[in-house]
Every structure is written in C-alpha cells, then in structure tokens.
Amino acid sequence: MISQISQPRLKGYRFPRSVISYAVWAYHRFALSLRDVEDLLAERGIKVSYETIRSWIRKFGTQIAKHVRAARQQPSDKWHLDEVVIMIRGVKHWLWRAVDSNGEVLDILVQSRRNARAAKRFIARLVARWGTPRVIVTDKLRSYGAALRKLALEVDHRAHKGINNRIEGSHRPTRKREKIQGRFKSARQAQRFLAAHDETANLFRPRRHKMTASAYRQKRAAAFHQWNECAIELAA
Known part of the structure; x- marks a missing residue:
C-alpha cells in the first residue's frame, strides 16, 4: 500500500510521506504491535526503529483521522x-x-x-x-x-x-x-x-457481507486513494 505516487517530503523527516502513512495505516488497520510494523517495513528494506514509528503514529495518526472524518458523508439518522x-x-x-x-x-x-x-x-x-x-x-x-x-x-x-x-x-x-x-x-x-x-476502521472495514466482490474491491481501492490523499495533507 506504500504509494508509488510522488509526494512532497515532510520537512525534518528522512522518510517520505508514503512510508509514514503506510506505518500509520498498518498499525491502525491490523492488530499489530509497533515491533510488528517495524518488521513489515524492514522486509521492504526500510530500516526504522519502533520508537520512531510510535512518534509517527502519535503525531500523524490524528492528522490523517481528522482528514478522513472531514471527507465523510452525513451519517444515517x-x-x-x-x-x-x-x-x-x-x-x-x-x-x-x-x-x-x-x-x-x-x-x-x-x-x-x-x-x-x-x-x-x-x-x-x-x-x-x-x-x-x-x-x-x-x-x-x-x-x-x-x-x-x-x-x-x-x-x-x-x-x-x-x-x-x-x-x-x-x-x-x-x-x-x-x-x-x-x-x-x-x-x-x-x-x-x-x-x-x-x-x-470506518474507511477500510465496510460491511463486506452485503457487497459483491467487485463492489468491495472498488470500495477498497477508493479507501486507499483517500488515505494517500490524506497523507499529502500531513504537516510536520
């Protein structure tokens, strides 16, 4: 899910936004520990400590969630x-x-x-x-x-x-x-x-049992696109 789209680098951070947003996504999307996310990044050739990942999640998780919430449609009544x-x-x-x-x-x-x-x-x-x-x-x-x-x-x-x-x-x-x-x-x-x-969870866990396979894949692709768009809005 690490975006291949060129994104401006955050000032003061040596890793691009796509890597930071991927770490935040993996931690919140799955039941992973910080060390689990560290291993996922290491398998992709990205060497970063779990303490750095902790700081990313604490700072940027809130920012991404705010942008996701702002883009949501009006809920049911x-x-x-x-x-x-x-x-x-x-x-x-x-x-x-x-x-x-x-x-x-x-x-x-x-x-x-x-x-x-x-x-x-x-x-x-x-x-x-x-x-x-x-x-x-x-x-x-x-x-x-x-x-x-x-x-x-x-x-x-x-x-x-x-x-x-x-x-x-x-x-x-x-x-x-x-x-x-x-x-x-x-x-x-x-x-x-x-x-x-x-x-x-709202973005990546739709009610899949009520969707066709093609509809679910479209929903998931839209969720990835929205997440990457939110990553572009991150501020250091």
Whole structure:
C-alpha cells in the first residue's frame, strides 16, 4: 500500500510521506504491535526503529483521522450509543461510543464518569458535529434520558438492551487492541488512539457481507486513494 505516487517530503523527516502513512495505516488497520510494523517495513528494506514509528503514529495518526472524518458523508439518522469500561493505570474510565445504523463509528469519548453529565457532554458533542438524529438507541442507563431532557432534543429515544446489539460488536476491536497494548496509559492516549483507530476502521472495514466482490474491491481501492490523499495533507 506504500504509494508509488510522488509526494512532497515532510520537512525534518528522512522518510517520505508514503512510508509514514503506510506505518500509520498498518498499525491502525491490523492488530499489530509497533515491533510488528517495524518488521513489515524492514522486509521492504526500510530500516526504522519502533520508537520512531510510535512518534509517527502519535503525531500523524490524528492528522490523517481528522482528514478522513472531514471527507465523510452525513451519517444515517438512527444512532446507537453505548459505554464500556476501560481500565487506565488501575482506574476505571468509560469509553462512550456512537455508531449509525450502517455500523460506522460517529465518535468516541473517554471520560472518567458514567452519569448524566458525561452522557450530556457526549451527546452534545455528537449533535454539534453531525446534527440532530431522528432516533437514538441506548441501553437502559437512565443517564441518557436525563441528558436528552437537559439538551431538549426532539428525538425518538429507544432504551432497550436487546435492540442495541449493533454497537455492542463495535467494542470488540477495542478490547483486542487494549490487550495487545497492555492497556492504555492515559485517558488522553486512549482518546487519541481510538479516534484514529475507529476512523481507519470506518474507511477500510465496510460491511463486506452485503457487497459483491467487485463492489468491495472498488470500495477498497477508493479507501486507499483517500488515505494517500490524506497523507499529502500531513504537516510536520
């Protein structure tokens, strides 16, 4: 996936943008460690330490995710919201996530609380970015209802655990990466990583079981093209 298209070199970096964007893509696209990505690059004749790759991912992963998010189409008007616990240095935190009816992640937010104030903050953030949906589906946590009342949103709120399975599955890749990384080191690091991780998943993991082989290949080619276009926008 290393782009063969000539791209301007980043000032202060000895490797071209195509190599940097490939390292960021491989790390977020697959369940790989930093040393795994180092080995992938080494097999291609690119000698770089995993610590350098770590700095690339920390700095440029957020930038690429921002450009990918900006190019996204408006989501469907039915949202699924859920929260899952993550441990950070022995302290319980909550990862709030929202997906639309197509399974695409709308946003994530790592917070230290699981109450009405935290729910209000997350929903307000979603509405500010995507507008007001027609339907919001949640589990039976009462904080969602309280948050919607405080925000005075005219939406159809459906609180039922059995109909919120779509978002339950979106937590699995997070659990997998959490295990590989040996848990997250801070709330800020978790927020930065998961935001880029979910945007990469949105782009490269379409609902393949509902697509023909040719349609999937076209979708994948478009995703690669978009990723390379985002790499051109990187700033040192």
